[in-house]
Amino acid sequence: MTLRARAGRTGMMRAGMILPPVLLLALLFLYPLALVVRDSLSPDGAGGGALSTRAYSDVFGEASFRDALLNTIGIAAGATAGTLVLGFVLAFVVAFVPFPGSRALSRFIDVFLAFPSFLITLALLFVYGTVGMANGLWTDVTGASSGPFDFLHTPWGVLLAEVTYFTPFVMRPLLAAFAQTETAQLEAAASLGARPGRIVRQVVLPEALPALAAGGGLVLVLCLNEFGIVLFTGAKGVTTLPTLVYGKAILDGDYTGACVVAVVNVALSAALYGLYRMLLTRTGAHRARPV
Amino acid sequence: MNVRAANVRAMNGGIRNGGIRFDGVTVAYDATVVLDDFDLTVEPGEVMALLGPSGSGKTTALRAVAGFVRPRTGRVLIGGQDVTALPPHRRGIGMVVQQYALFPHMRVEANVAFGLKARKVPRGEIAGRVAEALEMTGMDGFAERYPRELSGGQQQRVAIARALAVRPGVLLLDEPLSALDARLRAGMLTELARLHRELPGLSMLYVTHDQSEALTLADRIAVMDRARLRDCGTPQSLYRAPGSAFTASFVGSANLLAARWCGEDAVELDGGVRIRVRGSGGGEGEATLCIRPHLIGLGEPPGPSGPPSPDVPDMNVLHGAVTGLQWRGASHRVTVSLPPSGAELTAEVRELSSPPALGEKVSVHFAAADAVVLPPGGTP
Amino acid sequence: MNVRAANVRAMNGGIRNGGIRFDGVTVAYDATVVLDDFDLTVEPGEVMALLGPSGSGKTTALRAVAGFVRPRTGRVLIGGQDVTALPPHRRGIGMVVQQYALFPHMRVEANVAFGLKARKVPRGEIAGRVAEALEMTGMDGFAERYPRELSGGQQQRVAIARALAVRPGVLLLDEPLSALDARLRAGMLTELARLHRELPGLSMLYVTHDQSEALTLADRIAVMDRARLRDCGTPQSLYRAPGSAFTASFVGSANLLAARWCGEDAVELDGGVRIRVRGSGGGEGEATLCIRPHLIGLGEPPGPSGPPSPDVPDMNVLHGAVTGLQWRGASHRVTVSLPPSGAELTAEVRELSSPPALGEKVSVHFAAADAVVLPPGGTP
Amino acid sequence: GGSAGADADAAELTVYSADGLKSEDGSGFYDKVFAQFTKRTGIKVKYVEGGSGEMVQRLAREKANTKADVVVTLPPFIQQADGKGLLGTYRPQGSEGVAAGDKDPAGKWTAVVNNYLCFLRNTDKVKTAPRTWDDLLDPRYKGKLQYSTPGVAGDGTAVLVKALHDFGGKDAAMAYFKRLQENNVGPSSSTGQLAPKTDKGELLVANGDVQMNYATMKSMPRLGIFFPAGPAGKPTTVAMPYAAGLVRNAPHADNARKFLDFLLSDDVQQQVSSVGGGFPARSAVRADDPNAKALAEIMKGVEIVRPDWQDIDKNLASYVAAWKQATGS
Amino acid sequence: MPAPYSLVHGRGARWALRALFLVLFLPLFALPLLVIAAASFATGWSGALPNGATTAHYADLARGDSADALLVSLLTAAAASGLALLTGTWAALAAQALPRRVRRAVNALFVLPVAVPSVVVGLAFLVAFSEPPLLLNGTREIVVIAHTVLVTAFAHQSVTAALARLDPAYEQSAASLGASPARVLWQVKLPLLLPSLTAAAGLCFALSMGELSATMMLYPPDWLPLPVRIHAATDRGALFTGAALAVVLMATTLAVLLAVSRIRSKASYRQPS
Numbered sequence A: 001m002t003l004r005a006r007a008g009r010t011g012m013m014r015a016g017m018i019l020p021p022v023l024l025l026a027l028l029f030l031y032p033l034a035l036v037v038r039d040s041l042s043p044d045g046a047g048g049g050a051l052s053t054r055a056y057s058d059v060f061g062e063a064s065f066r067d068a069l070l071n072t073i074g075i076a077a078g079a080t081a082g083t084l085v086l087g088f089v090l091a092f093v094v095a096f097v098p099f100p101g102s103r104a105l106s107r108f109i110d111v112f113l114a115f116p117s118f119l120i121t122l123a124l125l126f127v128y129g130t131v132g133m134a135n136g137l138w139t140d141v142t143g144a145s146s147g148p149f150d151f152l153h154t155p156w157g158v159l160l161a162e163v164t165y166f167t168p169f170v171m172r173p174l175l176a177a178f179a180q181t182e183t184a185q186l187e188a189a190a191s192l193g194a195r196p197g198r199i200v201r202q203v204v205l206p207e208a209l210p211a212l213a214a215g216g217g218l219v220l221v222l223c224l225n226e227f228g229i230v231l232f233t234g235a236k237g238v239t240t241l242p243t244l245v246y247g248k249a250i251l252d253g254d255y256t257g258a259c260v261v262a263v264v265n266v267a268l269s270a271a272l273y274g275l276y277r278m279l280l281t282r283t284g285a286h287r288a289r290p291v
Numbered sequence B, C: 001m002n003v004r005a006a007n008v009r010a011m012n013g014g015i016r017n018g019g020i021r022f023d024g025v026t027v028a029y030d031a032t033v034v035l036d037d038f039d040l041t042v043e044p045g046e047v048m049a050l051l052g053p054s055g056s057g058k059t060t061a062l063r064a065v066a067g068f069v070r071p072r073t074g075r076v077l078i079g080g081q082d083v084t085a086l087p088p089h090r091r092g093i094g095m096v097v098q099q100y101a102l103f104p105h106m107r108v109e110a111n112v113a114f115g116l117k118a119r120k121v122p123r124g125e126i127a128g129r130v131a132e133a134l135e136m137t138g139m140d141g142f143a144e145r146y147p148r149e150l151s152g153g154q155q156q157r158v159a160i161a162r163a164l165a166v167r168p169g170v171l172l173l174d175e176p177l178s179a180l181d182a183r184l185r186a187g188m189l190t191e192l193a194r195l196h197r198e199l200p201g202l203s204m205l206y207v208t209h210d211q212s213e214a215l216t217l218a219d220r221i222a223v224m225d226r227a228r229l230r231d232c233g234t235p236q237s238l239y240r241a242p243g244s245a246f247t248a249s250f251v252g253s254a255n256l257l258a259a260r261w262c263g264e265d266a267v268e269l270d271g272g273v274r275i276r277v278r279g280s281g282g283g284e285g286e287a288t289l290c291i292r293p294h295l296i297g298l299g300e301p302p303g304p305s306g307p308p309s310p311d312v313p314d315m316n317v318l319h320g321a322v323t324g325l326q327w328r329g330a331s332h333r334v335t336v337s338l339p340p341s342g343a344e345l346t347a348e349v350r351e352l353s354s355p356p357a358l359g360e361k362v363s364v365h366f367a368a369a370d371a372v373v374l375p376p377g378g379t380p
Numbered sequence D: 001g002g003s004a005g006a007d008a009d010a011a012e013l014t015v016y017s018a019d020g021l022k023s024e025d026g027s028g029f030y031d032k033v034f035a036q037f038t039k040r041t042g043i044k045v046k047y048v049e050g051g052s053g054e055m056v057q058r059l060a061r062e063k064a065n066t067k068a069d070v071v072v073t074l075p076p077f078i079q080q081a082d083g084k085g086l087l088g089t090y091r092p093q094g095s096e097g098v099a100a101g102d103k104d105p106a107g108k109w110t111a112v113v114n115n116y117l118c119f120l121r122n123t124d125k126v127k128t129a130p131r132t133w134d135d136l137l138d139p140r141y142k143g144k145l146q147y148s149t150p151g152v153a154g155d156g157t158a159v160l161v162k163a164l165h166d167f168g169g170k171d172a173a174m175a176y177f178k179r180l181q182e183n184n185v186g187p188s189s190s191t192g193q194l195a196p197k198t199d200k201g202e203l204l205v206a207n208g209d210v211q212m213n214y215a216t217m218k219s220m221p222r223l224g225i226f227f228p229a230g231p232a233g234k235p236t237t238v239a240m241p242y243a244a245g246l247v248r249n250a251p252h253a254d255n256a257r258k259f260l261d262f263l264l265s266d267d268v269q270q271q272v273s274s275v276g277g278g279f280p281a282r283s284a285v286r287a288d289d290p291n292a293k294a295l296a297e298i299m300k301g302v303e304i305v306r307p308d309w310q311d312i313d314k315n316l317a318s319y320v321a322a323w324k325q326a327t328g329s
Numbered sequence E: 001m002p003a004p005y006s007l008v009h010g011r012g013a014r015w016a017l018r019a020l021f022l023v024l025f026l027p028l029f030a031l032p033l034l035v036i037a038a039a040s041f042a043t044g045w046s047g048a049l050p051n052g053a054t055t056a057h058y059a060d061l062a063r064g065d066s067a068d069a070l071l072v073s074l075l076t077a078a079a080a081s082g083l084a085l086l087t088g089t090w091a092a093l094a095a096q097a098l099p100r101r102v103r104r105a106v107n108a109l110f111v112l113p114v115a116v117p118s119v120v121v122g123l124a125f126l127v128a129f130s131e132p133p134l135l136l137n138g139t140r141e142i143v144v145i146a147h148t149v150l151v152t153a154f155a156h157q158s159v160t161a162a163l164a165r166l167d168p169a170y171e172q173s174a175a176s177l178g179a180s181p182a183r184v185l186w187q188v189k190l191p192l193l194l195p196s197l198t199a200a201a202g203l204c205f206a207l208s209m210g211e212l213s214a215t216m217m218l219y220p221p222d223w224l225p226l227p228v229r230i231h232a233a234t235d236r237g238a239l240f241t242g243a244a245l246a247v248v249l250m251a252t253t254l255a256v257l258l259a260v261s262r263i264r265s266k267a268s269y270r271q272p273s
């Protein structure tokens, strides 16, 4: 009896272990975030004044806001898809068809994580700009007056930069997962006559799915919030929610409006992330080991 | 030309004709040689059992056939074709590995269907063959489970079903029944034997620790020892006339005693006990005497007309004290220590109604024809 | 008070006194009940073998003792103390699981030392005990290897060494020798028996599929069937007088024939063959007849003075045709089909010099005292 | 941790400043001036820099626990700071010599370094500088012209202000931007990055500011500075001074005042051109270093517009909104 | 730590895959980095290729206080990734003991910080920590905390994913040998998770090294991380100096990542076949 009670308590203690990190997060993150929400509801200055959703209706009324919303979702979805594919291919080669130096190269890709994002856009400009290296090479070789690459200031430029920037987020967890794939399962699959493609699809991929899913989820959310790249790429007609936040907060000094957009942005991220996880559970519900 | 044709054949669902040949295969992990200049041929349609102590290289031999380890030297042939450089999925094999290696994210059904899909078996046919394989292994009714929801023996049966479902030309089995109870094992053995009859070209290479499995199923037995092939032959020949003490102890149980030749058909144990042996022209110097426990009788030998008599010709009678007694259900194993050397002989006799007590003085007897002399070494 | 003391004891390196009790334990995964109102007591110092078909719940029973599954109802007691709610590491057990579960990131040495460190064995003592456990399992010489560098049998031996090294009060073994060859298995059995002698309080719950293991090592055998305990008793009692056909087939092999009582000491097979059975006061209606294969003789029974005679009293003589013949090294298994029902009897007889051909007409005989009548059901 | 300013009596002060006056290699205007100040007064200068709007936002958010003593930023953000009540009143010694348009009548801020909006061209591909705004509508600049985004970048805002002035009103200016959008590459948050693009030929025309581009021209030989004229025909530019103010509730207000005095001292004002490549705020200070001469050459004949920043601060949001609508961005 | 079993057998297929790798890698990853590296040595870059080579930009850096900034970045990144790893791992491990739904909620909670635009994180931090109870604005701690909050999600995600793949048999065996949960954690779970942990650590470290948007709003005068400097330089047109600073930043990050990955390759394992 007492023992059972004890066990109950032990179970509660184990469950209670979650409290320190959650409390820490609450203090250091949720509390500031709550203030953002509060500020978004008090247009007449931080904290004071009556709560009001006026700022929300104002913001929702703006056409630029609606455009930004659609842009944000479109770019994030595209970049996430691109990143997943690219990250998988690269991680796969490094893990399963390694060649001398491939591992170092994969490390090299990680460096992009430390890359201030505005530099990426600049670097891409030097490579793919209208008078950049790629076009320069093209005109030198073909004698044409201009090269074929002219996409940097379009949404594709943003997409390219984001894919480059975020691929490591997918590669890293994947490489870790690949390193733990059970050789016996690969062998069993091969002995059953499965070609490498099938093994990848049906054995490696499902096993790496949690990693891939986690990476993809993060990239999705990150893309929804990427601001440096969009800001510095300067694509015509590409405003996203984060750049809107930046504009409102910094240029207009409209902190309330910025908070509103931020809250919407967070809600959007959370919703899309939730949707993404749900889709994944739907399609991959069967995997995951017992807990 | 030849190679291309073979490749085409291989691609269309694997090599259909059985037959395996190891040709001087050496496999090493870093510095450790785990398969050493290994030669063995399994004929098409043959069942070869692979016996040997733990760590002797049995699994490695199977892995070499499957293509999971690349031999350092030598060739592996399947159906007469050199497959040393062929990737596993082109080799047309079926394999059950020691640790099952089921796909954890697939249901039992999908696990079994995996090989069929991989070999592009028509969609309509797959369900039937999966059901058949599951039934054969008694796993119908578990099709919807995930491997983690199965017991050890159930997992092993799924692994077998998965390998059988593809109807390979070559079946590699690594202790496939180790997690099954005796009844199920007998049933599975029967199924394997039936399968083997129905698919005449099917070659099987079968690693087992269970000698009765080997004796029941195998056409021939190969005995491995420390990365090398020790002996290979039919069960009867290895059992009756093992080439070495090592083989004798691995094919059936055996009493192995250090001895010395002392005449045409006699050897002498340590301490001078003289034993008549199966006439073989004799030899010189050290030797190992091998007597199967069930060929040893307890008490004085029966005379020609029945009652015990110490004087039956060609019958050895030894005297000693009981040092061990084991009841095995159908039989008793009685271990007797022989003075003066203290060498021990174990007799396996039909269940005794009044077994001797430990320490009791008893006689044991065995026919000279049942005492086989082998080259020296291998005694425990 | 009591509870606290027990907890303190448990923390100081686990419960030292053996003895396990299942008290109405029910375990279920979602809807599937895999252990159903299970009652079993293993006395301190006792070795209990757990037999049963694949999937009957043996592993689950062990996991309940170890604390890996929480019973839905019922209690588990170790050393008299209710441990149902105690976490695994406080239970003072040692366990060898079916899949070994060696720590892949530790060398063999560290794997074996793990439990000792966990139980705060003094540093100086650890090396010695690791070496001892490795030697006991024949794995000295592999201390520096990683699990992935070992063969299946070697891994299993490390798992055993790891569990033995901690000298637990309760040892749970889940088919601990399944990957070992016969010789090694015999050696390990001897080691386990020695260990058991040396640690008098040690209780062992031992899951095995190998009946000879069970018969050799176990003080008692528990037979499980579909989540329930079927029978429990000493090997001899279960072997000689099984409570059910199911038990009979799991403890030793058995011929099980459907029959019907027809008198005080006789039953009738389908088709009217009458068989005299062990006198037991008789019964009514359906029954199952059980005869151990090794108790069946081939040919006419020998008369009192030796030569065969059909008229030995209390001896059943049946006639049939040979439908199966298996050579088992030491013996032949001859299966005979009995007209008119076609019921089959298998006789295990000493190796025959001239075995009968398939289809040959033969007689078989067995004593009435060896024909045991069991409740109906359980025939294949 | 360095909790700056926790100790109000410490011999230090904290400057929040818009970037542009400090250099990576330690040879910038601030680098020299801070060292001199410390040497002279023993007061250590702690420095934080960022975008011109960001600095104001930071001040605003930190209002409850102010860390900064002096803030230096560009209009209209200095007015924005004032509007949020972030500035204290102090008229540094020497501020009387600063032009009226370059200081706050109420004494909240004073220009310390002057600077002007300019336009850049690639001298290789655009041999003669475009003369008027209308010249920039030439189809040859299609996809080769870019100006930094008004509101986001200070220099971009200045472009808007200049157009408002040159075209004499919001509607005319917006109509022009609408047409210019044909040629415009797209928004750019940073003005600094337009110079290398122009030098490279990626762009033919972009905007900038004189102080910055005068410095970059040394490593980018193909840059040319010009000032397009409005319909009135005279080239104009907008003054964008670095304006400094005392922060309200500054933890080291006394030190801050000393520092502001120091910034407007003769010594320092002399160095504005020689070290900073900018224009002295005190009109009376006449430097004759080579930089000063070159800068004067550049500015020759250009009319300097001193907009009503107060008004711009108030209406900037509506101007930017109008601009966004006109350009569809 | 290459796979002992090679998935792709044909030489042709192998080389095709490697070629694919390079075809993707070179234009997307290698070239941009090379451009930055080249720019850091360029006297100017007016055409498709740099005008000339010089090491002057690096010499300039040596004169300023870029070394301090680099040190600040390194310390911040080390502290932030350490804290994030601790918090994230702790949360991931503790979440295992929770009921499914709660666990999901906790997991979502830890992803939330990435869902907030970093500018907002910066501003919100200033608002929240410029008033009691926590007065942190203008301190180094606020930078470290902000970085920690921003990267914790990554640590948490990696570890959670790895935990889902961990076979419970190891844990159970350890417990049956008498190992307390703490010992199981330290000696079994964490070593088995090591590849994921080091991966997470590297990820967090690199992210922190490159963080700009929030840092810009928060950094105190005596704690100026390198990206802020890079931004300041580039933003005022000192492109080549900025490139040199970026090269320094990336080389340092790469060196640290390589060092971290060494820890990993020593302890990594593949399960037996």
Ligand SMILES: Nc1ncnc2c1ncn2[C@@H]1O[C@H](COP(=O)(O)OP(=O)(O)OP(=O)(O)O)[C@@H](O)[C@H]1O
Residues within 6 Å of the ligand: B148, B149, B150, B151, B152, B153, B154, B179, C029, C032, C034, C052, C053, C054, C055, C056, C057, C058, C059, C060, C061, C098
């Ligand atoms: N997670 C699970 N979910 C559902 N059923 C399960 C699960 N785990 C085990 N079972 C079922 O429980 C039953 C008992 O399993 P257990 O492992 O105890 O069997 P066992 O007696 O050890 O068998 P074996 O001899 O084959 O190892 C099996 O039928 C198995 O399919």
Ligand SMILES: Nc1ncnc2c1ncn2[C@@H]1O[C@H](COP(=O)(O)OP(=O)(O)OP(=O)(O)O)[C@@H](O)[C@H]1O
Residues within 6 Å of the ligand: B029, B032, B034, B052, B053, B054, B055, B056, B057, B058, B059, B060, B061, B098, C148, C149, C150, C151, C152, C153, C154, C179
């Ligand atoms: N990766 C490895 N590195 C080093 N040695 C290895 C490795 N894998 C296996 N070995 C060694 O190779 C030898 C042969 O292994 P193998 O698995 O073929 O044995 P086995 O005959 O199947 O044994 P068992 O009956 O125990 O399964 C063993 O001694 C083993 O320790």
Ligand SMILES: [Mg+2]
Residues within 6 Å of the ligand: B058, B059, B060, B098, B174, C151, C152, C153
């Ligand atoms: Mg093996």
Ligand SMILES: [Mg+2]
Residues within 6 Å of the ligand: B151, B152, B153, C058, C059, C060, C098, C174
């Ligand atoms: Mg089991």
